[in-house]
Structures are given as structure tokens and as C-alpha cells.
Amino acid sequence: MSKSGLPLIGVVACNQQLGLHPFNIVGEKYLLSVVNGAKGFPIILPSLGRDFPTADILARLDGILFTGSPSNVEPHHYQGPASAEGTHHDPKRDATTLPLIKAAIDAGIPILGICRGFQEMNVVFGGSLHQKLHEVGHYIEHREDKTASLDVQYGLSHKISIVSGGLLHDAWGCDTAEVNSVHTQGVDRLGQGLQPEAYAPDGLIEAFSVANAKNFALGVQWHPEWKVQDNAFYTSIFNAFGQACRLYAAQQER
Numbered sequence: 001m002s003k004s005g006l007p008l009i010g011v012v013a014c015n016q017q018l019g020l021h022p023f024n025i026v027g028e029k030y031l032l033s034v035v036n037g038a039k040g041f042p043i044i045l046p047s048l049g050r051d052f053p054t055a056d057i058l059a060r061l062d063g064i065l066f067t068g069s070p071s072n073v074e075p076h077h078y079q080g081p082a083s084a085e086g087t088h089h090d091p092k093r094d095a096t097t098l099p100l101i102k103a104a105i106d107a108g109i110p111i112l113g114i115c116r117g118f119q120e121m122n123v124v125f126g127g128s129l130h131q132k133l134h135e136v137g138h139y140i141e142h143r144e145d146k147t148a149s150l151d152v153q154y155g156l157s158h159k160i161s162i163v164s165g166g167l168l169h170d171a172w173g174c175d176t177a178e179v180n181s182v183h184t185q186g187v188d189r190l191g192q193g194l195q196p197e198a199y200a201p202d203g204l205i206e207a208f209s210v211a212n213a214k215n216f217a218l219g220v221q222w223h224p225e226w227k228v229q230d231n232a233f234y235t236s237i238f239n240a241f242g243q244a245c246r247l248y249a250a251q252q253e254r
């Protein structure tokens, strides 16, 4: 907990080359969604790879947000076919987040996975990904129009149906919602121990939770961090996550 009583929420960074140097970067919208949605204090967690023990910080954190990213999980992590040439990867992020997700769930720390973070959670549980949903044949368009303004790219795109009795249904209280859609990849085989929480109209799994988790552990394929305060559904997700983080913080003796 911060000095002013806010839960400390780790926000994972991407390891990206900017010019000649690798940088650890986090989109500001993720930090702001922790501040304004979860009412927490964001702590940027570096993705320095296998040789740096990022998980050592777990005992100091009250929650972790696994962010979205233009990069994709390397397919060898889910025994998938090699990526198409030019696919954007971030091996240091994979090496950081895949073990961190498992460690956080084992420790009972609340987690929220968004887009890449959701796909990482699926891979951690032994699931696999479609690398190009639009080439599978029966899915609607889940990619954004990259030529459009950001507001259009992250604008509402399709409905989801929400599974009753789940974490997401508890947070939102309704059977449907509308979401944005900014992804090329998606769940193929669902990881063992994950339970679907929402579906797109084409049947794609859009959200899941970890069945036997000790705490809040939700992954969503869309981007609830986008202008979180302007969308009641997105707000409800961050409220539920923030509430779990506050409760967890209150239970710790530090």
C-alpha cells in the first residue's frame, strides 16, 4: 500500500527498441486506468528477461496489470507454428511475464490481463493462440483500422455475451456489453483451468478467469483501459480489480 493508502499495482512494461537502445515502456493509458479506474498506485515492472528476478517484488505488490502490446507471444511458448515473417515479438517480455503470471496467481495476488496480457495468461495455462484470426475463416474482423483516428480504433466494435455466475458478470451485472477490438491473434485452445467469462458473436473467447485462483484473476481480449472513466462497463472491471487489490493489501502484514 502507498503512504496515502492506495494499493500498489504493478504494470508490466514492454521491452522495445527505440532507435539504437532498448527501452522499457508502458502506455500511459494503462497507468491512468490504474489511477482512475482501480484507484491504485501504478508501479512499472520492467521486462528485463529471464536473468532478472522481477517476481522478487511480488511481496510488495497488491495487484498486477498485464498490459496489451503490439508485440505477440512467441509461438514456441505454445508449441505453435513459427510466426510469419515480420511478426513483432518481445522475447524479454515473454520471459518476464509468463513466469510472473504463474507466480502472482500462486501467491494469490489479484491480476488483470488485457489483450496481450490475456493471451499470455492463456499460454501460461497451456493454451494456444490463432496467430491470424482473419485467416481462420469463421471469425469476424477483430483488427482495428490502423488508418483511422485512435478514438475510432478504440471505439466500440462488437457485442460480447457474458457468462452468468462469472467474475465479469458479477462486476457488470448484465448478460451483454459492447467492447473495442484491437487484436490480430486470439484464443485457439483454451488453457486448462481457465473458465470462459465472455464470447464474441463469432464464438471467440473474449474473457476468462482462472477457475481455482485464490483471488481475482481475469483476462480480457479487449481494452477496458481505454478512456476507462467514460465507459460504465470498463469502469466496472477496474472497480472490481481495484477492490480485490485493496482487500488483498488490507490482509497483508507488512
Ligand SMILES: N[C@@H](CCC(=O)NCCCC(=O)O)C(=O)O
Pocket: 027, 067, 068, 069, 070, 071, 072, 114, 115, 116, 117, 182, 183, 184, 185, 186, 223
Ligand atoms: N499483438 C497481439 C495483442 C494485441 C494487443 O495487445 N494490442 C494492443 C495494442 C497497443 C495497445 O493498445 O497497448 C494481437 O495482435 O493479438
